[in-house]
Amino acid sequence: MAAETLAFQAEVSKLLDIVARSLYSEREIFLRELISNASDACDKLRYEAITRPELTAEDAEFRIVLRPDAKAKVLEISDNGIGMSRDELVENLGTIARSGTAAFVDRLADEGGESPSLIGQFGVGFYSAFMVADEVRVTSRRAGEMQGWCWASDGQGAFTVEEAEDAPARGTTIRLKLRKDAKEFLEPERLAAIVRRYSDHVALPVVLIEDGGAERVLNTASALWTRPKSEITEEQYTEFYHHVGHGFDTPWLVMHNKAEGRIEYTSLLFVPSARPFNLFDPARRAGVKLYVRRIFITDDCEGLVPGWLRFLQGVVDSEDLPLNISRETLQDNPVIARIGKALVKRVLAELKKKAEKAPEDYVVFWDNFGGVLKEGLYEAGDQRESLLPLVRFRSTEVEGQTSLADYVSRMKEGQDAIFYITGEDAEALARSPQVEGFRARGVEVLLMADPIDDFWIQAVGAFEDKPFRSVTRGDIDLSALGAKAEGKDAAKEDEAKTTEDAPIDGLIAAFRLALADTVKDVRRSERLTDSSVCLVADDSDFDMHLERMLKQHKQLDTTSKRILEVNPDHALIRALAGKVAEGASADLVADAAELLLDQARLAEGEPVRDVTAFGRRLAKVMERGLGAA
Ligand code: ADP
Numbered sequence: 001m002a003a004e005t006l007a008f009q010a011e012v013s014k015l016l017d018i019v020a021r022s023l024y025s026e027r028e029i030f031l032r033e034l035i036s037n038a039s040d041a042c043d044k045l046r047y048e049a050i051t052r053p054e055l056t057a058e059d060a061e062f063r064i065v066l067r068p069d070a071k072a073k074v075l076e077i078s079d080n081g082i083g084m085s086r087d088e089l090v091e092n093l094g095t096i097a098r099s100g101t102a103a104f105v106d107r108l109a110d111e112g113g114e115s116p117s118l119i120g121q122f123g124v125g126f127y128s129a130f131m132v133a134d135e136v137r138v139t140s141r142r143a144g145e146m147q148g149w150c151w152a153s154d155g156q157g158a159f160t161v162e163e164a165e166d167a168p169a170r171g172t173t174i175r176l177k178l179r180k181d182a183k184e185f186l187e188p189e190r191l192a193a194i195v196r197r198y199s200d201h202v203a204l205p206v207v208l209i210e211d212g213g214a215e216r217v218l219n220t221a222s223a224l225w226t227r228p229k230s231e232i233t234e235e236q237y238t239e240f241y242h243h244v245g246h247g248f249d250t251p252w253l254v255m256h257n258k259a260e261g262r263i264e265y266t267s268l269l270f271v272p273s274a275r276p277f278n279l280f281d282p283a284r285r286a287g288v289k290l291y292v293r294r295i296f297i298t299d300d301c302e303g304l305v306p307g308w309l310r311f312l313q314g315v316v317d318s319e320d321l322p323l324n325i326s327r328e329t330l331q332d333n334p335v336i337a338r339i340g341k342a343l344v345k346r347v348l349a350e351l352k353k354k355a356e357k358a359p360e361d362y363v364v365f366w367d368n369f370g371g372v373l374k375e376g377l378y379e380a381g382d383q384r385e386s387l388l389p390l391v392r393f394r395s396t397e398v399e400g401q402t403s404l405a406d407y408v409s410r411m412k413e414g415q416d417a418i419f420y421i422t423g424e425d426a427e428a429l430a431r432s433p434q435v436e437g438f439r440a441r442g443v444e445v446l447l448m449a450d451p452i453d454d455f456w457i458q459a460v461g462a463f464e465d466k467p468f469r470s471v472t473r474g475d476i477d478l479s480a481l482g483a484k485a486e487g488k489d490a491a492k493e494d495e496a497k498t499t500e501d502a503p504i505d506g507l508i509a510a511f512r513l514a515l516a517d518t519v520k521d522v523r524r525s526e527r528l529t530d531s532s533v534c535l536v537a538d539d540s541d542f543d544m545h546l547e548r549m550l551k552q553h554k555q556l557d558t559t560s561k562r563i564l565e566v567n568p569d570h571a572l573i574r575a576l577a578g579k580v581a582e583g584a585s586a587d588l589v590a591d592a593a594e595l596l597l598d599q600a601r602l603a604e605g606e607p608v609r610d611v612t613a614f615g616r617r618l619a620k621v622m623e624r625g626l627g628a629a
């Protein structure tokens with residue numbers, strides 16, 4: 001049968017371009033990637049052989065073999081793992097399957113693909129072979145199948161597949177025709193050093209077969225998590241993390257524990273120091289692999305680690321589960337549930353320790369994963385008490401971040417609530433009109449910019465008996481919290497007192513009339529100092545940011561009317577009030593009311609309602625101001 005030629009998925013071609021250009025200096029990692037795949041392939045077969053022992057009956061010793069051939073300038077990497085069928089070769093070595101990765105490669109290519117740190121966020125995997133080889137030939141025979149297959153490519157847009165007579169009896173052999181400048185990867189000592197450096201943790205032997213036929217095991221070949229902590233170096237932990245996590249950063253936190261007693265398991269968990277690009281991809285699961293007595297079971301065990309800890313990477317190895325457990329029933333297994341609970345407890349305790357002992361380092365974690373951890377406040381009612389002390393916020397009163405306990409310790413005399421505002425961006429929130437009055441009185445407002453914030457706040461309600469209160473919703477009596485600070489605002493207040501107290505009530509009545517159909521109410525505000533107006537939600541309605549989000553996600557199709565608050569101390573408002581008292585035309589009042597309402601909407605990041613009408617009114621008011629009308 002003739003060879004079939006197939007094109008790489010467009011993203012793979014892009015990836016191959018990027019790989020060829022930018023990872024040049026660390027190209028020795030191709031070996032780690034290929035050994036990592038070989039080890040995964042053996043793990044997979046070991047699992048299948050639990051129910052189909054005949055698959056490994058003829059060759060039960062899993063191993064990975066490196067065979068350099070100096071004469072042919074070829075390096076072979078073989079495994080006796082699961083192997084690949086024809087379709088699997090095409091699918092696995094011609095496309096990028098991992099969730100979000102293809103989209104990420106697109107983005108990288110658009111950005112010129114020059115940034116190795118970005119590339120580092122995902123494993124280049126098998127394709128890294130093209131960093132050292134001009135020609136890659138993969139022969140493979142899937143365990144239990146008769147026919148072997150050959151996949152070959154020079155990495156230039158296409159590959160071929162055909163039946164192979166020389167495929168291994170079981171598993172995969174990758175034959176790299178080394179580039180002229182990559183001959184170093186034929187040297188046994190060089191290979192040995194790379195394996196020791198990156199692949200020592202691999203749980204099966206990596207064997208080097210030299211030209212003469214001499215065999216040498218290059219790694220320790222025992223599962224890393226089974227070794228005593230004291231015998232594991234930081235580098236070995238990091239390399240293992242790269243293998244399980246497909247990440248290329250240094251872990252922010254390593255948690256290696258052996259639980260003995262009612263349930264027995266070993267866990268080796270990592271918190272990354274960089275945020276994975278697909279953290280918010282709905283398909284993303286935690287990268288925690290489940291093993292049973294050293295045998296890999298699954299990397300997709302729902303129920304082991306909750307979604308709000310999906311940044312965790314690592315392995316859990318249980319002594320109690322039966323080996324022949326089916327992946328489908330894992331989720332409902334009580335042992336899994338118990339391990340899961342214990343892991344959550346352990347991770348939260350470790351995070352607490354970090355937060356207390358290394359607050360600056362904790363900020364790094366929080367910036368990366370706080371938005372995910374907060375999902376737990378919403379989803380896991382039973383964890384709230386442990387989670388709340390871990391949560392950090394930006395606020396109007398402190399540099400950096402604050403905890404809730406610290407916020408409470410700074411609360412003003414007479415303040416009975418924790419004030420907050422939600423939105424898209426903390427910087428913008430800090431400048432919101434609604435926080436002006438709080439700022440002026442030195443009352444701290446927490447700035448919350450994660451999408452989950454509106455939801456967990458509703459669910460949690462209070463911290464240490466202090467209710468959370470949105471500054472953009474309901475009526476808030478700020479006068480109880482003391483006078484506005486000295487300075488610019490105080491001066492303004494004095495000025496207000498010396499001039500005759502403007503008849504604000506008349507203006508409010510006129511605005512109510514003009515905006516009767518568009519707002520729920522118009523009222524005097526204590527929230528404002530610099531701005532003339534702002535919008536707030538009524539107590540009985542959704543908070544404004546929450547409503548915007550729900551509408552965006554098509555979970556709500558009505559809009560509740562807002563309340564327009566006016567600043568009685570603002571020069572513009574006072575002047576308008578004066579005009580109203582003198583009997584200004586309804587037309588002028590209406591224009592002013594509509595314009596101010598649109599201004600308040602803009603401050604919320606919402607569009608003006610009718611662009612044409614807005615423009616017309618604005619022009620009219622400017623003409624009047626310039627004395628042209
Ligand atoms: P990843 O390992 O992150 O999935 P790779 O690019 O390294 O990505 O490999 C792509 C896929 O190719 C693997 O997921 C696996 O299904 C398949 N594969 C690669 N090497 C082997 C191998 N030696 N044996 C069996 N399957 C393999």
Ligand code: MG
Nearest residue numbers: 036037125126
């Ligand atoms: Mg891989």
